[in-house]
Amino acid sequence: MDYKKYIASKINVEGVSVEEIASSIALPPNSQMGDYALPCFKFAKALRKSPAVIAQDLAKEISTDDVISEVSAINGYLNFKINKSGLAREVLGRIAQQGEKYGSSDVGAGRTICIDYSSVNIAKPFHIGHLSTTVLGSALYKIFNFLGYNAVGINHLGDYGTQFGKLISAYKHWGNREEVENGGIHAINDLYVRFNNEADEAMEKEAREYFRLIENGDKEANDLFEWFKKLTLEYVQKIYDRLDVHFDSYAGERFYTDKMQPVIDELREKGLLKESNGAQIVDLEPYGMPPCLILRSDGASLYATRDIAAAIYRKKTYDFYKCLYVVAYQQNLHFRQFFKVLELMGKEWAKDLVHVAYGMVSLEDGAMSTRKGKVVWLEDVISKCVEKAYAVINEKNPDLANKAEIAEKVGVGAVIFGALYNNKIKDITFSYDKVLSFEGETSVYVQYTCARASSVLEKAEGYDAALPEELNPTDEEFEVIKTLASFPEIVLDAADKYEPSYIARYSVDLAQKFNKFYFDCKILAAEPGVKDFRLLLTKATLRVLENALGLLGIGVPDKM
RNA sequence: GCACCGUUAGCUCAACUGGAUAGAGCAUUGGUCUACGGAACCAAAGGCUAGGGAUUCGAAUUCCUUACGGUGCACCA
Numbered sequence: 001m002d003y004k005k006y007i008a009s010k011i012n013v014e015g016v017s018v019e020e021i022a023s024s025i026a027l028p029p030n031s032q033m034g035d036y037a038l039p040c041f042k043f044a045k046a047l048r049k050s051p052a053v054i055a056q057d058l059a060k061e062i063s064t065d066d067v068i069s070e071v072s073a074i075n076g077y078l079n080f081k082i083n084k085s086g087l088a089r090e091v092l093g094r095i096a097q098q099g100e101k102y103g104s105s106d107v108g109a110g111r112t113i114c115i116d117y118s119s120v121n122i123a124k125p126f127h128i129g130h131l132s133t134t135v136l137g138s139a140l141y142k143i144f145n146f147l148g149y150n151a152v153g154i155n156h157l158g159d160y161g162t163q164f165g166k167l168i169s170a171y172k173h174w175g176n177r178e179e180v181e182n183g184g185i186h187a188i189n190d191l192y193v194r195f196n197n198e199a200d201e202a203m204e205k206e207a208r209e210y211f212r213l214i215e216n217g218d219k220e221a222n223d224l225f226e227w228f229k230k231l232t233l234e235y236v237q238k239i240y241d242r243l244d245v246h247f248d249s250y251a252g253e254r255f256y257t258d259k260m261q262p263v264i265d266e267l268r269e270k271g272l273l274k275e276s277n278g279a280q281i282v283d284l285e286p287y288g289m290p291p292c293l294i295l296r297s298d299g300a301s302l303y304a305t306r307d308i309a310a311a312i313y314r315k316k317t318y319d320f321y322k323c324l325y326v327v328a329y330q331q332n333l334h335f336r337q338f339f340k341v342l343e344l345m346g347k348e349w350a351k352d353l354v355h356v357a358y359g360m361v362s363l364e365d366g367a368m369s370t371r372k373g374k375v376v377w378l379e380d381v382i383s384k385c386v387e388k389a390y391a392v393i394n395e396k397n398p399d400l401a402n403k404a405e406i407a408e409k410v411g412v413g414a415v416i417f418g419a420l421y422n423n424k425i426k427d428i429t430f431s432y433d434k435v436l437s438f439e440g441e442t443s444v445y446v447q448y449t450c451a452r453a454s455s456v457l458e459k460a461e462g463y464d465a466a467l468p469e470e471l472n473p474t475d476e477e478f479e480v481i482k483t484l485a486s487f488p489e490i491v492l493d494a495a496d497k498y499e500p501s502y503i504a505r506y507s508v509d510l511a512q513k514f515n516k517f518y519f520d521c522k523i524l525a526a527e528p529g530v531k532d533f534r535l536l537l538t539k540a541t542l543r544v545l546e547n548a549l550g551l552l553g554i555g556v557p558d559k560m
Numbered sequence: 561g562c563a564c565c566g567u568u569a570g571c572u573c574a575a576c577u578g579g580a581u582a583g584a585g586c587a588u589u590g591g592u593c594u595a596c597g598g599a600a601c602c603a604a605a606g607g608c609u610a611g612g613g614a615u616u617c618g619a620a621u622u623c624c625u626u627a628c629g630g631u632g633c634a635c636c637a
Contacts, residue, residue: 359565359630
């Protein structure tokens with residue numbers, strides 16, 4: 001039940017629609033005032049009465065019922081308290097019935113949403129800079145699916161470019177099969193780094209030649225490239241498995257090689273292409289942007305060319321409702337440019353392309369630099385976190401059966417949660433201290449809350465799942481109930497703003513309220529009727545915390 | 561130089577999108593149920609929301625401006 005809408009339907013203000021009123025309804029700063037509030041200031045002009053008088057008049061008109069238990073007017077606000085027993089019954093009933101579907105919806109039914117995220121580069125290991133796009137995109141993928149959309153996860157592989165010519169050149173000079181097989185992606189990366197440090201003019205020339213050979217289908221060059229690609233994908237798949245990240249397509253840059261010419265033809269046909277300093281560009285001066293480069297002066301295509309081709313291909317293939325690009329804000333201009341080019345080409349769907357921009361990751365002593373070896377590899381961060389989780393479990397709960405499995409959930413959860421807890425636009429300074437902190441606003445805190453709840457439920461050994469007619473929740477209980485009730489709205493907001501952090505914060509908020517309840521109210525020792533209610537509340541909280549963390553890709557152990 | 565983003569407690573961040581007394585965590589100090597898991601709970605202290613102007617009944621939130629920081633601006637992706 002939508003309480004805002006219900007309340008709005010009872011309020012009659014001349015010339016204002018029910019929807020408008022519903023959207024004006026806010027939550028009071030503290031629950032002594034009420035559960036919902038309508039500020040009456042904006043009606044003052046139209047009604048030619050003071051807000052305080054309006055609120056008082058409205059308060060007189062509205063009768064209480066089995067939903068609204070109290071109406072009051074304070075300082076121009078119309079405050080509502082809702083029937084606690086009714087809300088508690090309704091919410092707990094719904095969670096019990098919907099279970100892991102609680103919070104989901106069918107608002108997205110029939111709509112496809114493409115999400116381009118993670119987009120690994122072939123031959124480059126994952127460092128913490130890749131974490132944001134991967135877990136943000138993955139969370140959005142899960143959230144949109146949860147809301148009934150058909151989400152399509154796309155890993156737009158970075159598998160095209162002169163760097164692969166460099167890599168082959170480096171391999172031919174310094175590498176060998178055995179070393180690469182054993183060393184995997186890091187061995188490949190070392191070769192690439194060495195090329196950048198040591199290559200002379202001759203090798204640079206050779207690299208360009210190798211790249212040309214890949215393009216022209218040369219067998220040896222392509223076999224090497226495919227081998228590097230295979231090793232890369234095997235390596236990243238292990239990380240994706242641990243992070244619970246999935247894709248429906250791995251169509252990367254190379255996939256669009258033969259799809260760019262039609263784009264160039266179309267641009268030329270529509271008179272958008274212009275020559276400038278030997279290159280082919282789309283002039284974006286009228287829109288206050290630098291030109292978008294389509295072809296280099298040597299005729300080669302560019303980043304934007306492929307992205308335009310990819311967008312057209314995705315529209316044709318998936319007929320998306322929206323297409324998201326989860327890419328750092330560094331590339332803001334690039335997205336604005338090629339979105340504009342598509343618009344100029346007459347693609348009315350260009351408005352459905354969204355750059356979901358997020359902040360950058362740096363190290364405490366400055367920006368990361370692969371060449372200087374100033375990098376933090378993602379697999380190292382994950383291992384350290386899992387190791388620490390294992391150590392803590394060993395200390396606090398040495399007799400647990402499946403410690404390694406639990407440590408994996410806790411450690412990996414901390415890595416994901418740390419990347420999703422803040423607004424995505426904020427820059428992050430990576431520090432092990434922060435990631436390894438297991439107290440306060442962390443996934444570990446939420447998981448711990450779940451373990452407590454599980455433990456209580458286990459000890460309860462059965463209870464009456466039917467709620468008594470009349471519940472009189474305490475303040476602590478009611479705070480939990482209200483928070484449980486708001487989950488579906490939080491999921492919608494998170495999708496609307498492309499902000500998984502809303503869900504991460506919600507999970508901490510719910511856990512805090514539950515812990516307060518847990519501390520203040522005895523569950524197992526409570527009198528029979530109350531005990532059943534509290535157990536149901538505990539079970540519902542556990543369910544919703546699992547749903548929330550699940551949307552972020554974080555598992556919940558029942559003991560830890 | 562131009563454009564975009566950011567600036568809130570000692571630190572890291574919130575603030576339901578313009579609403580009531582700006583809230584959490586960490587760190588500091590002091591406390592807590594003879595426990596259903598102390599990875600918890602409570603409390604104290606900590607704020608001219610970077611500065612200035614404007615709009616509004618009402619601004620951390622919108623607009624203008626200044627400062628500081630980040631990012632980007634033609635053949636890399």
